[in-house]
Amino acid sequence: MRLSGFTVAIDGPAASGKGTISKAVARHFGFAHLDTGLLYRAVGAKVLDGQAAQAAAEALVPGDLEDDRLRSPEVAQAASRVAAVPEVRAALVDFQRSFATRAGGAVLDGRDIGTVICPDAQVKLFVTAHADVRARRRFDELLGKGIETTFEEVLADVQARDARDMGRADAPLKPAKDAVQIDTSEMEIAVAVEAAVSLIKAKMAGSA
Numbered sequence: 016m017r018l019s020g021f022t023v024a025i026d027g028p029a030a031s032g033k034g035t036i037s038k039a040v041a042r043h044f045g046f047a048h049l050d051t052g053l054l055y056r057a058v059g060a061k062v063l064d065g066q067a068a069q070a071a072a073e074a075l076v077p078g079d080l081e082d083d084r085l086r087s088p089e090v091a092q093a094a095s096r097v098a099a100v101p102e103v104r105a106a107l108v109d110f111q112r113s114f115a116t117r118a119g120g121a122v123l124d125g126r127d128i129g130t131v132i133c134p135d136a137q138v139k140l141f142v143t144a145h146a147d148v149r150a151r152r153r154f155d156e157l158l159g160k161g162i163e164t165t166f167e168e169v170l171a172d173v174q175a176r177d178a179r180d181m182g183r184a185d186a187p188l189k190p191a192k193d194a195v196q197i198d199t200s201e202m203e204i205a206v207a208v209e210a211a212v213s214l215i216k217a218k219m220a221g222s223a
C-alpha cells in the first residue's frame with residue numbers, strides 16, 4: 016500500500032461536517048490532518064487586530080493557529096473576507112502543499128483542497144448539508160463553548176460566508192469534478208465517517 020504522499024482532500028461549506036470526518040479519517044488511517052480554515056481564521060484574527068491581510072498571511076507561524084478565539088463567529092467572518100484576497104491565498108499555498116505530501120499520508124479540509132491545493136489528491140470528498148441543519152449544529156457547538164449567540168445570527172453567518180466563498184473569483188468553493196459528494200443533512204456522524212473510510216480503503220486498494 017502506497018501511503019507516502021497519499022492525500023485526502025475534504026471540502027465543503029461552513030459546518031457541513033468536514034472537520035469531524037477529517038479528524039476521524041486521520042485517526043483511522045494514522046494520517047496527519049490540517050484544518051486549512053484555521054489558516055484563514057488566523058489571518059482574519061490578525062486583521063481584526065489591525066494588521067494588513069497580506070503581510071499577516073506571509074508572516075503566519077504554526078503558533079498562530081493555537082488561539083482559542085479563532086473559533087468565534089467574528090473571526091469566521093473576517094476569515095472569509097481575507098480568503099477572497101488572492102495575495103492571502105497565494106501566501107498559504109506552499110505550506111498546505113508540503114503538508115499534503117508528507118510521508119504517512121495526509122488529510123486536508125477546506126474549500127479549495129480538491130480544486131486548487133491538491134488537484135491530484137487520491138481521494139476527494141465534498142461534504143454538504145442544508146444550511147439550516149449546518150447552522151443548528153454550529154449554534155449548538157458555540158453554545159457548548161459558552162459563546163453567546165442566536166440561531167438566526169449563526170444562520171446568517173453561515174449563509175453570508177457560503178455566498179462569499181462560492182462567489183469569489185480566486186479558488187471559489189465548488190466540488191472538484193472528481194469529488195464524491197456526501198450530504199450529511201440526515202446522516203449520523205458515524206455513518207458519514209464510515210462512508211469516507213470505505214471510499215478511502217477502496218482507493219488505497221486500487222493504488223496499491
Ligand SMILES: Nc1ncnc2c1ncn2[C@@H]1O[C@H](COP(=O)(O)OP(=O)(O)O)[C@@H](O)[C@H]1O
Binds near residue numbers: 032152
Ligand atoms: N453528521 C453529523 N450529524 C450531526 N452533527 C454533526 C455531523 N457532522 C458534524 N456534526 C457537528 O456539527 C458541528 C460542525 O461540524 P464540523 O465537522 O466542525 O464542520 P466543518 O468542519 O465543516 O465546519 C460540530 O459540532 C459537529 O460535531
Ligand SMILES: Nc1ccn([C@@H]2O[C@H](COP(=O)(O)OP(=O)(O)O)[C@@H](O)[C@H]2O)c(=O)n1
Binds near residue numbers: 091094
Ligand atoms: N481552504 C480554505 C479554508 C477556509 N477558507 C475560508 O476560511 C473561512 C473559515 O473556514 P473554516 O473551514 O474554518 O470554517 P467552518 O467551515 O469550520 O465554519 C471560510 O468561510 C472560507 O472563507 C478558504 O477560503 N479556503
